[in-house]
Amino acid sequence: MIAMPQTTITDEQMRQFREDGFVLIENALAPYGMSRVRAAFEHAQRATEPAWRAMVQSGVYKGGYGNGPDAHTMSGVYEYDHLFLDVAENPVIMPLLEQVVGPNVQSMEIVAHCHHGGTAAHTGWHRDWPPYRHPKYALKVKAFYFLDDQTEAMGCFTVVPGSHQWDEDPPKDRYTGATLEQMPGMKKMVGPAGSVLVWDVTLWHTGTANTSTCDRRLLIYGYMPFWVKKWESQTPPDTIVNWANTPLRRQLMGIHAVHGRASWDRSDVPYLPEHAELAAAKKF
Numbered sequence: 229m230i231a232m233p234q235t236t237i238t239d240e241q242m243r244q245f246r247e248d249g250f251v252l253i254e255n256a257l258a259p260y261g262m263s264r265v266r267a268a269f270e271h272a273q274r275a276t277e278p279a280w281r282a283m284v285q286s287g288v289y290k291g292g293y294g295n296g297p298d299a300h301t302m303s304g305v306y307e308y309d310h311l312f313l314d315v316a317e318n319p320v321i322m323p324l325l326e327q328v329v330g331p332n333v334q335s336m337e338i339v340a341h342c343h344h345g346g347t348a349a350h351t352g353w354h355r356d357w358p359p360y361r362h363p364k365y366a367l368k369v370k371a372f373y374f375l376d377d378q379t380e381a382m383g384c385f386t387v388v389p390g391s392h393q394w395d396e397d398p399p400k401d402r403y404t405g406a407t408l409e410q411m412p413g414m415k416k417m418v419g420p421a422g423s424v425l426v427w428d429v430t431l432w433h434t435g436t437a438n439t440s441t442c443d444r445r446l447l448i449y450g451y452m453p454f455w456v457k458k459w460e461s462q463t464p465p466d467t468i469v470n471w472a473n474t475p476l477r478r479q480l481m482g483i484h485a486v487h488g489r490a491s492w493d494r495s496d497v498p499y500l501p502e503h504a505e506l507a508a509a510k511k512f
């Protein structure tokens with residue numbers, strides 16, 4: 229295993245993740261400092277705001293995560309600040325991720341997200357894909373970092389605890405629009421600024437209306453096993469390759485696996501010398 233700072237994941241947290249499909253860890257941004265993280269977010273938001281406003285004006289919404297009049301989705305934010313890449317390997321959640329996704333975990337997406345005060349829900353009840361199951365691992369989890377205290381009025385991310393264990397998807401003809409928040413068993417994910425919510429994407433989930441005057445600001449990270457293709461035919465951008473200066477970072481960025489097979493590795497990015505040795509020592 230790679231040496232890195234450890235955070236102990238308690239049996240209770242693991243039980244909650246397995247049974248409810250999520251776990252909330254407080255003070256998860258402590259390694260970076262809240263003011264530093266907020267400054268990076270605000271910089272990315274300022275830089276992307278004109279294009280977002282033009283998109284909203286055009287009425288043609290693209291970009292996922294409800295990008296449009298009720299939310300501003302910022303992808304590729306690591307081009308504005310490397311901090312967004314640093315947070316992808318947050319030592320506070322790496323041990324949990326290695327347990328729930330597996331030791332060959334990689335980060336799939338990095339998004340900064342603002343769901344503005346006084347706006348409608350930017351999405352409805354869904355799960356990200358069918359309930360693919362593995363006896364040991366979740367195929368995908370997301371980590372949502374709260375940049376501000378999350379109260380129930382702030383358009384909280386909301387789940388039905390335990391629904392990741394169900395075969396059926398949320399109904400499409402009920403609990404939409406005005407009845408969104410009548411979903412039986414739903415729970416709003418509140419918590420103090422700096423917390424991270426790690427959740428299984430097969431949970432039934434939605435955003436809700438932000439009836440407060442405060443913007444709901446999140447950093448969103450998706451994590452999946454290394455064998456899922458992240459870059460496909462695209463060569464990873466230089467910003468990512470240059471940041472990925474350790475074997476673990478290479479794995480996290482979907483370039484070269486530490487714990488997976490050498491045959492899964494990309495050949496369009498040269499190995500780090502120490503990673504070449506790791507790969508050469510593998511059987512496959």
Ligand SMILES: O=C(O)CCC(=O)C(=O)O
Nearest residue numbers: 351384385386434435436
């Ligand atoms: O922003 C939210 O509250 C909803 C997020 C969501 O639907 C997703 O991550 O798939």
